[in-house]
Amino acid sequence: MGSRYRRQFSTRKAAEDWDLRTRAGFADGLVVPPTVKAAGPPPPTTLGELLSKTRQRYWQDAKSIKTIDANLKTLIDYMGEDLPLSSVTEDTIEEYTHHLEESGKLTPATINRKLAVLSRSLLYAQRRGWITQKIEIRRKKEGPGRVKFYTEEEILEIVKAFHVDLEMPEYALLFRFLCDTGLRLSEALDLEWEDTTDGRVTVWDHKGAKPGGVPATDKVAAILHKREETVGNLTGPWADMTVNTTRYAMKKLRAHFDKTGADGWLWHTCRHTFCSRLAQAGVPLPAIRDLARHQDINTTIRYSHLSPKDYESAINKLR
Incomplete structure (x- = not known):
């Protein structure tokens, strides 16, 4: 008894043509070629490709599609649509979370919703076998929390590690520069030489941040002088660096100290360090807000526990 072959065709004519060829093949003693399953779309x-597939799979008919699209755009604007899936790690997600938090406009609940689109996308990718490792996304607690900052001892260890152990001295300078100016990494990378004149580091409006600047300390001035000797022919002091190269440098640093982004070892922690050191030195919170260009004073209040002298001074006025 012969085998029966069943095959699907897009049109009746295609089916009839195949039937004729098959019958002719049997008559000539030829083997009928097996049915080949059409290859699906590439993974x-x-x-960007993952978010597009996830949107099509889960959200294109959702009532909240406008909000979802806004959250997807925020993610793409920060990470880039061409970022390889292999580069989406817990550390890069921690960096993104800190970026959202620093805007000063988003509640923890809103940040969690923005993280949710990434979480769903990664879960979809894992289930389809496009990625093999489960990536944990740490959600924000619904309430104020304390921030990680580098201690003086850690600062010295990190500078030494970049200079000596990792042989990446330019990143030691960048690290120290960020700790002493409070600039966001993206702001530093965008600096031009004309923004570093008259003893100030000037930052123009950047993603909603208030334009302004910070006086350059002697240490910052020395760093800028060193960079000018090295890359003075470029547009700015850090123009030879990119987001990807700085991520790589931080990845090397974390591996050297056996730390992770979840431990707070991020470029953005330099900004927290700047604000924390000012608070510990007794600088009033409104001044810290202005130097850091916080949109919302509530962002600055996170550092209030580091300046107990302010409270002692206030209570003393009641005595």
Whole structure:
């Protein structure tokens, strides 16, 4: 008894043509070729491709599609649609979370909703076999929390590690520069030489941040002088660096000290360090807000526990 072959065709004519060829093949003693399953679409290899597939799979008919699209855009604007999926790690997600937090406009609940689109996308990718490792996304607690900052001892150890152990001295300078100016990493990378004149580091409006600047300390001035000797022919002091190269440098640093982004070892922690050191030195919170260009004073209040002298001074006025 012969085998029966069943095959699906897009049109009746295609089916009839195949039937004629098959019958002719049997008559000539030829083997009928097996049915070959058509290859599906290629798996996503970048973050943008994954988000597009996830949107089509889960959200394109959702009532909240406008909010979802806004959250997807925020994610793409920060990470880039061409970011390889292999580069989406817990550390890069921690950096993104800190970026959202620093805007000063988002509640923990809103940040969690923005993280949710990434979480769903990564879960979808894992289930489809596009990625093999489960990536944990730490949600924000619904309430104020204390921030991680580098201690003086850690600062010295990190500078030494970049200079000596990792042989990346330019990143030691960047690290120290960020700790002493409070600039966001993106702001530092965008600096031009004309923004570092008259003893100040000037920052123009950047993603909602208030324009302004910070006086350059002697240490910052020395760093800028060193960079000018090295890359003075470029547009700015850090123009030879990119987001990807700085991520790589931080990854090397964390591996050297056996730390992770979840431990707070991030470039953005330099900004927290700047604000924390000012608070510990007794600088009033409104001044810290202005130097850091916080949109909301509530962002600055996170550092209030570091300046107990302010409270002692206030209570003393009642005595």
